[in-house]
Amino acid sequence: MLKKDPALKKGPLGRAASIGLTRERIVEEAIALIDDEGLTGFSVRALARRLHVYPTALYWHVGGAKADLFAEISGSLIATLVMPDEISGDWRETIRILFRRFRARIHEHPRAAPLLGPHIRSNGAPNAPWVEVILHSLTKAGFEGNGLINAFNAVVGALEGYVTIELAADGATAGSEWVKAFDKGLEELDPKLFPLVTQHLPQMYNRAFVMRWQNGEVAPIDDGYDFLLETLILGLEAQVKNNREAGPAA
Template sequence: MGGAKKTKQPLGRAAAIGLTKEKIVAEAIQMIDENGLNSFSIRDLGRRLKVYPAAIYWHIGGSKSDLFSEICGGVMADLMTRDEVSDDWRDTLRDLFDRYRARMHAHPHVAPMIGAQMRSNGAPNAPWVEIILDALHQGGLEGEEAIDAFNALVGGAVGFTTMELGGAPDSKEEWEQSLDEKMNALSPEEYPHLTALYPKMRNRAFVTRWKNGSEAPLDTGFRMLVDTLIEGLSARSRKPGHEG
């Protein structure tokens, strides 16, 4: 039998208070900013919005992973528009990753979600992914090589920022003292480079710090990483068969 196709309708109170996917995502980001990712739950989000969890799932999909994907998309929204790309594909990539890191520093508790959990993957990331792929195309990197280049860039920049903003120890003073004791006890004969550089590496390098990037950002290290990746891709683009 024929008939009009039924469409889902928002749950009563959710519709009455004007609940939208955008409102849910914005409130979720604010909760994570305030309390951290580990403390976040759909139930608490529902209480904050004064709706049942079912209303949230109705708007964002059938699982918490769907919400996390939307959160990542919300944090990364408007990172760079097509109108803001540079005439030089290398400058586009530098600018994009600088913006990405700045955005993560503004939302440090979201960084582990984007960098370490596949549930952050999905269509909400499409705008910045397209910009990277277009820049690589301009640099003469196509097909499988473009995919490998994309993975190298995103893995390097996102991984760096995720590590940089990793959780700091509860007692920074105790950790600092313990780290100094253990590092200063190392043998210069066995670890000549580490013992010589440790005074300058203290709290300025991975493995030798007690504060995360929110308090002690690793600016120059990130700049070297991005520049090295882009310079390497640029060198490949100049090989025979490439345009760049």
């Protein structure tokens, strides 16, 4: 006879407990679990305990694999950032709104940030609202055909890449052996071999990617995000201008 999980004895179990359970409630509780425990402490069994159901009850709502649940979480975090009726008359401002809301949303749930990269690929439908917004903005900017798709990929790559790296891992502890070793390695860099790194290290330390041990939850890199956003917009404008000047392909 199979032994029951003692942690499940206090609440209703099985299919009966799943009555009234919704995909939205499961995802909401999953995000709360990740907020509390991080991805290392997340498991389908732990989530089921919080909802007082058997793990199989979760799969009836969110698919048959943990990856399906992660895709739902990723989609839920960013699906409704900008709705079609919020589109600005200026495509640039629409892109700015999307970027700022995206980063603010992920900073509310920093421990879920690592899910965005690998799992956004599999949650297309829930993200249709903001995908539509980006396509509308880029079409209004003057992109079409394959250029529109390239521009879309550039926007999404910049949108997700920066914040995912910024919040990629929990920061180390000040004074820990890891931080001491990190600092020692930087202090021992040879200025003759790395003249620019050693010159700019005081400004980069914990304020630039790679040269930091604090993550963006503790030390957010705000200026860099704004710089990326405005550089992206300028680049999109330049691409449209070049395409117009080049004219139709022969």
